[in-house]
Amino acid sequence: MSSSLDPIVRLSLVVGIIAALILAGVLIALVVFTVRYRDPSRAQPPQIHGHRSLEIAWTAAPLALLAVIFVLSLVTLGQIGQGATFGSLEPPVTVSVIGHQWWFEFRYANGAVSANELHIPAGVPVELDLASFDVIHDLWVPELGAKSDVIPGQRNVMRLFTARAGTFAGACAEFCGLEHAWMRVVVIAEPRADFDRWLAAQAAPATATGRGLEILRSNACASCHVVQGQLAGTSIGPDLTHVGSRRTLAGGVLANAADAMRAWIADPQRYKPGALMPRVPLSDGDLDAVVAYLESLK
Amino acid sequence: MSTFALVHRPAAFATAGVLRTVDHKDIGVMYVLMGVGFLIVGGIEALLLRVQLATPNERVLDPSTYDQLFTMHGLTMIFLVAVPILVGFANYVVPLQIGARDVAFPRLNALSFWLSLFGGVLLYLSFVAGGAPDAGWFAYAPLTEPSHAVGSGMDWYIFGLAVNGAGTIIGAINLAVTILLMRCPGMVMGRAPMFTWMVLITSVLILGAYPILTSALVMLLVDRELGGRFFDPAGGGNATLWQHLFWSFGHPEVYVVILPAFGMISEIVPVFSGKPLFGYRFVAGSGIAIGFLAFGVWAHHMFAVGLGDAENAFFSATSMLIAVPTGVKIFNWLATMWRGRIRLEMPMVFALGFIASFVVGGLTGVSLGVVPLDLYTTDSYYVVGHLHYVLFGGTFMAVFAGLYYWFPKVTGRFLGHRLGLAHFWLTLVGLTLAFLPLHLLGIEGMPRRVWTYPAGLGWEWPNLIATVGSFVIAAGTIALALNVWRSLRTGDRAGDDPWDAYTLEWSTPSPPPAYNFDAIPTVRGKRPLWDRKHPDRTDPS
Numbered sequence A: 001m002s003s004s005l006d007p008i009v010r011l012s013l014v015v016g017i018i019a020a021l022i023l024a025g026v027l028i029a030l031v032v033f034t035v036r037y038r039d040p041s042r043a044q045p046p047q048i049h050g051h052r053s054l055e056i057a058w059t060a061a062p063l064a065l066l067a068v069i070f071v072l073s074l075v076t077l078g079q080i081g082q083g084a085t086f087g088s089l090e091p092p093v094t095v096s097v098i099g100h101q102w103w104f105e106f107r108y109a110n111g112a113v114s115a116n117e118l119h120i121p122a123g124v125p126v127e128l129d130l131a132s133f134d135v136i137h138d139l140w141v142p143e144l145g146a147k148s149d150v151i152p153g154q155r156n157v158m159r160l161f162t163a164r165a166g167t168f169a170g171a172c173a174e175f176c177g178l179e180h181a182w183m184r185v186v187v188i189a190e191p192r193a194d195f196d197r198w199l200a201a202q203a204a205p206a207t208a209t210g211r212g213l214e215i216l217r218s219n220a221c222a223s224c225h226v227v228q229g230q231l232a233g234t235s236i237g238p239d240l241t242h243v244g245s246r247r248t249l250a251g252g253v254l255a256n257a258a259d260a261m262r263a264w265i266a267d268p269q270r271y272k273p274g275a276l277m278p279r280v281p282l283s284d285g286d287l288d289a290v291v292a293y294l295e296s297l298k
Numbered sequence B: 001m002s003t004f005a006l007v008h009r010p011a012a013f014a015t016a017g018v019l020r021t022v023d024h025k026d027i028g029v030m031y032v033l034m035g036v037g038f039l040i041v042g043g044i045e046a047l048l049l050r051v052q053l054a055t056p057n058e059r060v061l062d063p064s065t066y067d068q069l070f071t072m073h074g075l076t077m078i079f080l081v082a083v084p085i086l087v088g089f090a091n092y093v094v095p096l097q098i099g100a101r102d103v104a105f106p107r108l109n110a111l112s113f114w115l116s117l118f119g120g121v122l123l124y125l126s127f128v129a130g131g132a133p134d135a136g137w138f139a140y141a142p143l144t145e146p147s148h149a150v151g152s153g154m155d156w157y158i159f160g161l162a163v164n165g166a167g168t169i170i171g172a173i174n175l176a177v178t179i180l181l182m183r184c185p186g187m188v189m190g191r192a193p194m195f196t197w198m199v200l201i202t203s204v205l206i207l208g209a210y211p212i213l214t215s216a217l218v219m220l221l222v223d224r225e226l227g228g229r230f231f232d233p234a235g236g237g238n239a240t241l242w243q244h245l246f247w248s249f250g251h252p253e254v255y256v257v258i259l260p261a262f263g264m265i266s267e268i269v270p271v272f273s274g275k276p277l278f279g280y281r282f283v284a285g286s287g288i289a290i291g292f293l294a295f296g297v298w299a300h301h302m303f304a305v306g307l308g309d310a311e312n313a314f315f316s317a318t319s320m321l322i323a324v325p326t327g328v329k330i331f332n333w334l335a336t337m338w339r340g341r342i343r344l345e346m347p348m349v350f351a352l353g354f355i356a357s358f359v360v361g362g363l364t365g366v367s368l369g370v371v372p373l374d375l376y377t378t379d380s381y382y383v384v385g386h387l388h389y390v391l392f393g394g395t396f397m398a399v400f401a402g403l404y405y406w407f408p409k410v411t412g413r414f415l416g417h418r419l420g421l422a423h424f425w426l427t428l429v430g431l432t433l434a435f436l437p438l439h440l441l442g443i444e445g446m447p448r449r450v451w452t453y454p455a456g457l458g459w460e461w462p463n464l465i466a467t468v469g470s471f472v473i474a475a476g477t478i479a480l481a482l483n484v485w486r487s488l489r490t491g492d493r494a495g496d497d498p499w500d501a502y503t504l505e506w507s508t509p510s511p512p513p514a515y516n517f518d519a520i521p522t523v524r525g526k527r528p529l530w531d532r533k534h535p536d537r538t539d540p541s
Helices: A006-036 A052-080 A194-202 A211-218 A257-268 A284-295 B001-009 B009-019 B024-053 B063-097 B108-127 B153-181 B195-224 B239-256 B259-273 B278-296 B309-321 B325-338 B346-369 B371-377 B382-409 B417-443 B460-492 B528-533
Strands: A091-100 A102-110 A113-115 A117-119 A126-132 A137-140 A147-150 A158-159 A167-173 A184-190
Touching: A006 A052, A006 B325, A006 B346, A052 B309, A052 B325, A052 B371, A091 A117, A091 A137, A091 A147, A102 A117, A102 A194, A102 B278, A113 A117, A113 A194, A117 A194, A126 A147, A137 B009, A147 A158, A147 B063, A147 B278, A147 B325, A147 B371, A167 B278, A167 B325, B009 B024, B024 B063, B024 B108, B024 B371, B024 B460, B063 B108, B063 B153, B063 B195, B063 B239, B063 B309, B063 B382, B108 B153, B153 B195, B195 B239, B195 B259, B195 B278, B239 B259, B239 B278, B259 B278, B259 B325, B259 B346, B278 B309, B278 B325, B309 B325, B309 B371, B325 B346, B325 B417, B346 B371, B346 B417, B382 B460
Parallel strands: A091 A126, A117 A184
Antiparallel strands: A091 A102, A102 A113, A126 A158, A137 A147, A137 A167, A167 A184
C-alpha cells in the first residue's frame, strides 16, 4: 500500500463507476423517451397504470448493488480505521495533536513541539491522538485520506500512512470560527533516518541569542508563547522553540521568511483578521531584533 | 377576500385583506411571496459569497462578514425560502386537490404564516442588533456557547428559528388534519393525488423533526442565558450532543424540502405524458419509506466525529437504504414517460431538468453514506456541491416546474414560453457551472466554510467557474421575474383546465372563487378529471 488514501481511492472507483452507469442510464432514458415520445397533440396514449414485477425488480436490484457497496465499505474501513497497519511491520509513531483557534499543535513523545507542521516518517504508520483546546476542529490531509474531528472533551485517534516521502497540504476541515480558513498544516514525510534527526533536533532547547529575546521577555509575548530553555510562557499560541525551521507562519497565511515574519509581527490582523495575536507596538529596530532572533531559532 | 383580489387588485388587498385573510389560497400566495422575498436576499448573499471566493486571497469581504453571510444564506434558503414556498404551494393546492373548501383550521393557518414570517424578521433583525449569527446554519457547539460567541447573533438565531419553527409546526398540523379529514366523498387515501400524499408525509416529518430543533434551541438558550452547560465540555457538557439533536432535525428537514418536490414532479410528469402515474402505490409507498428512514440516518453527518465503527456502519446502512425508495420514484417517473405522448410545455421542461439534476445529487448522496468515502469528502466542497444539486437542482427545479404548472390556476394567465425557456436554460447551465466544479474542489481538498483560500492548490479555476455560474443562475431568475411581470399584465388567458390535467384543482375557475367549488365533488378514481373527460374509459377504481 502506498498510502492511507489508497483503500479510499479503490472504493471510490467502484462506487464511482456504478454511479456513473446509473446516471448514464437515467439520462439516456430521459433523453430517448423525450425525443421518442414527444407529441404536442393531445391524443391519448395507452393508459398504463403500473407493472408489479418491474417495481420489484427496480427495488431489488439497487438493494443488491448497495449491499455489495456496503460490504466493500466495511472492508475498506478495516484497512484505514483504528489499528490499521497499512501493510507495514513497523510499530506506529504516535503524535499528539491539539487543535487551537486557529492553528494545530503537534507534540511528540520525546518532548518536541511543532505548530502547523507535522513531520512523519515515511513507511511507518502514524497514530494521531487528537484533542482540542477550545472548539471542534478537524484534521484533514487529503493526500493521506480520511479526516477526523478534533473535539474538546473527547479523544479521537486517526491513523495515517505514506510509503513515499513528500510534502502534503492539509487543513482544519470543521468550521471553527473566524479564521477557519487559515488553519492549514504542512505534512512532511521523510525517510526514517531524516525524521529521527529532525525529531532529535526539535526536542533540543533553543540556543540562539540576541537582543530579540530580551524584547520578547519585556513585552507580552510570554503570555502566549514559549521558547524552550529561554522564554517561559504558555501554550495559548504556538511554541516558538524552533519557529525558524518551519515552512509557514500563522497557519499558512505566509511562507516563513524574515520579511514575512516582520510583516506578521508588525500587524497580525492585516494578514489574518480575527487571529488571537494582538499587534504589539515595537520600534523598527526592536522589530528587526525580534525577527532576527526568531528566524535564528532553527 | 380571495386570490382574485390579491392578483388583480393588489392595492385593495394590501390595505385590508392581507392582515385579515384566512383563505388558504391567499395564505398560500403569501407564503410563496415571503419565500420569493427572502430568495432575493439569500440569493444576493450567495452572490457576495461567490464574489469573495472567485479568486484566492480575495478581500472583498472580511471573515466576520463572510461567516455571517454564509450562515444567513443557509438559514434563509432552508427556513425562509424552501419551506415557506413549499408550504405555500401545499396551502394553495392541497385543499383544491382534495375537493375541500379550505384547510381544517383557517385561522390557525394565518397564525402559521405570520409566525413563520415573524421568525424570519427576527433572524434578520440580528444584523441591526450588532451582528448576525456566524456559526453556520448547523451552529456547532461549543462555538455557539457564550464562551465563544459573545455577541447576540446566536440569540437571534435561537428566537428566530424557534418562532419560525412554531409556525411551521402549526402549519403541518393543519395540513395533516386537512388531508386526513377533509377529502371529498370517494377520495380514499388510495386515490389522493401524489402531491397531497407527499405533503401529508412531509407534515408528519415536520411534526417529528421540528420539536427536536426547538428543544435543542431551548437547551442552547439555557446554556447562553442561564449558565447551563449542556453543550460545553468545559463545564461537564457534551459538544457532540448538539450535533445529534441538530441532525435528528436536520436530516428529516432535507426530506421536508424534497418530498413536496417529488409530489409536484409526480403530478406534472403524468399530465404532460398523457398517462397516469406509473406505479402509484409504489410511489406513495416509497414516500412513506423515506419518511420512516429519514429519522434513522442523522449520524451520517457525523461519521468523522468518532462515534465508533459499529455506529457508523449502522447509519451508513440506513443512509444507503434511502437510495432505494428514491430510485423507485425516479424509475416510476421514467416509466410514466415511456410510451406516453410527451408535451414539452414549461412545467414538463422543468420536471425533466429536475430529474436530470436530482439524480446527480442523489448519487453523490449515496457516496456520502459510504463511510470511508464520507471520511474523505465530509466538510469539503464536495458536500456543498452535493447539497446544492439536491436543494437547487432538486427542490428549486421542482418549484419552478410547479410554478409554471399552477401559475395559470392562481392568476388565470399562462407564463410565457420563450422567457420560460430562457429561464430554464440559464438555470440548468448556471447550476451546472456553479455546483459541478464544487465536487472537484472537494476532491482536491478544499474545506467548506472558508472565507478565503491560498493560491497554488489547483482551486482557482473551479472557484472562478462556480462564481460565473452563480451569476448565470441570477440571470435566469431575472428572466423568471420578467416572465411573471409580463404575464400578470398581458399573459394569455388560461381557462379552467389549460393542461388537460387530472386533478380537482383544474375543475374550478382560474383563479378559483373563495369557496373553491360550487358543489363539493365526488370522485371514483385517482384521476377525477380524466374520468369526467373520458366516461367510456375511466380509471379502474
